[in-house]
Amino acid sequence: MADPKARRLLSAQEHLRDRVANALRAALIAGELRPGVIYSAPTLAADFGVSATPVREAMLDLAREGLVEAVRNKGFRITEMTEADLDEYTEIRALTEIPTIGRVTRTASREQLEALRPAAEEIVTAARDHDLIGYLEADRRFHLAVLALAGNRHLVTVVDDLRKRSRLYGLTELDLDGRLVDSAREHVELLDVMLTGDADAAMEVMRRHLHHVRSLWAAEQHGEPQQESALRLGGSR
Structure with a gap:
């Protein structure tokens, strides 16, 4: 059986990841994150006041939704739509x-x-x-x-x-x-x-x-x- 403490830690990490993802969606809606621009996880993490890990995880969630795309060794580009x-x-x-x-x-x-x-x-x-x-x-x-x-x-x-x-x-x-x-x-x-x-x-x-x-x-x-x-x-x- 999994360690209850480990389960609580995992739950907290998932919660933070969801909160970051929602904050990123809010920034997209507000137009603060602009299409075509590349944003690094560390830079966004500093804005949010969190570590880079939950930001990267949240960005990967948004990438699966087609909202952003990963750019190797640079970060994530906001998807442009014509x-x-x-x-x-x-x-x-x-x-x-x-x-x-x-x-x-x-x-x-x-x-x-x-x-x-x-x-x-x-x-x-x-x-x-x-x-x-x-x-x-x-x-x-x-x-x-x-x-x-x-x-x-x-x-x-x-x-x-x-x-x-x-x-x-x-x-x-x-x-x-x-x-x-x-x-x-x-x-x-x-x-x-x-x-x-x-x-x-x-x-x-x-x-x-x-x-x-x-x-x-x-x-x-x-x-x-x-x-x-x-x-x-x-x-x-």
């Missing part, structure tokens, strides 16, 4: 998610759909609280839970991976000018329309939602990085 990439991501999401929303609207029970309401409302709450990481996590859980009702686990896996690679841009700008809450409410709207059983209307709401997401990507691609630091993390080396 307008063509963003168009292709949007097209794939439209081809998979819009018809699936229609299918789920026609086949899911009212109880199954109502079970999604806490996640939809959590997205709105996170937006009101200016919690961008919480917003993204709730957004991910809501969309994947909706798709899961179609009964195709492979589709859920593919969309989850796609969402990680495409990541939402422009959330900081939306949050600063007060529009993030309006965007968040689209999830509640989608759920309410699905509960009416109108598959065509639900697909139209989803189509509009994806259009808004693509617009956010474009705005961030051409926008300026935020000045307020997102590289903050509690804890010690």
Whole structure:
């Protein structure tokens, strides 16, 4: 049996790794970590106030999600995405998610759909609280839970991976000018329309939602990085 002390140490290390990964995601969302730029683990570790090891581990997690790429003997480069990439991501999401929303609207029970309401409302709450990481996590859980009702686990896996690679841009700008809450409410709207059983209307709401997401990507691609630091993390080396 493993040593309980060793298990506790491993758990603490994993927790720190997760916290660093979330802080890095926050920096990506805020635009502080810019596409194409190479960042070293020791430099980021100094910003976070931790050792380089959890930063490297967290960066490897982000590399598996396609958010960064390792550069031998230098560090990690933030993945760049072109307008063509963003168009292709949007097209794939439209081809998979819009018809699936229609299918789920026609086949899911009212109880199954109502079970999604806490996640939809959590997205709105996170937006009101200016919690961008919480917003993204709730957004991910809501969309994947909706798709899961179609009964195709492979589709859920593919969309989850796609969402990680495409990541939402422009959330900081939306949050600063007060529009993030309006965007968040689209999830509640989608759920309410699905509960009416109108598959065509639900697909139209989803189509509009994806259009808004693509617009956010474009705005961030051409926008300026935020000045307020997102590289903050509690804890010690």
